[in-house]
Amino acid sequence: MQRRVQRYGLVPYVVLSGLVLAAAAWPKWPDSASSDVQFARDMSAHHTQAVTMSVTLLKRAADPAVKLLAQDIALTQQAQIGQMSGWLMAWGHPISGSEAPMAGMNPKEMGLATPDEVRQLNSLPVALAERQYLTLMRAHHRGGVAMAQSALNSVERPEVRAFAERTVVAQTSELRAIDALLAQRGQPPAPLPGDTAPMEPMNHE
Template identity: 45%
Template sequence: MLFAGGAVTVASAERDEAPRTPTSGSADAGFARDMAVHHQQAVEMSFIVRDRTKDEAVRRLAYDIANTQANQRGMMLGWLDLWGLPKFESGIEPMAWMGMPSESSDGAVMPGMATNAQLDALRRASGRDAEVLYLQLMTVHHKGGVHMAEGCVSRCVPGVERDLAQGMVDAQKSEILLMADMLKQRGAA
């Protein structure tokens, strides 16, 4: 019994100080908020194409993207809850934590995000047209996501958030290459 108590004392003494809680304007909080919104659109586009094509390769990719990004989105929203921070904060523009203007010239909320008109076009498309449009939109979407995740890698405090961001960079760059091949197979750029 004495040994077990000693082990707990040693383990307690070796712990780092309590983890810091990000502030609302921190890169960590900004990344969690903005990437949660970004991921939600990827999930939406993936469900749209799943219902608009019978192609198993595209449906499998869409399924993987939807599941991965829904899971990551849940983690990021959970972090905000854990930190006691709002999921949306009025007066703070998306991407402000990166020093970027939020709205792009095409009216998208954040870089890489599809516009409402593009989402409507995806909803109307079917078969090969839906596949190509999805792959094109998701490639641009992933490029915007990689840019944002790289911003967290360089600005977020080392830890779980930054590790997740680096994982996003690696995975989405790989999926961009896969989608380029899938577009080639469909005779599209």
């Protein structure tokens, strides 16, 4: 009996040891200055503008293809904002940091629309609003792809890396759809930063 107790008594010890080793091997929670935290905050802010523009066109667009694109972007990116906010809370960090999101980045290179351009989507005639939305969203997606590609050089958390990889694939696919919709309107997409030359890596450190 004593031998049996000793033998089974090893089981909790072995299980506990395995859990300790697994915890040690898993990446630690990132600190507030890490690339993972900065990427989550910056991309959330970037997504927020895309959601705002897309909700406007979801209400106003007459072209079913534009309406569907706006719906997909609004739903997908709002869900991703929630995902990134969840990471920050799990890591013990506030949603917003001490400095503004995307601080030090060039807004134009990141594809951010100006406040006036966003407001115009509410007042332009519908056909012009659709065209402006597609043009603005093309620039916006180009900036999002650049941000995600840059993050792949510095983030450490596996879930953040997987997210950035999916962002590059998904937004590149949506860019093709946007280009097709612009071509239907007789507007070949204008070259954007990064179309002919790679953008400089962004510093998230």
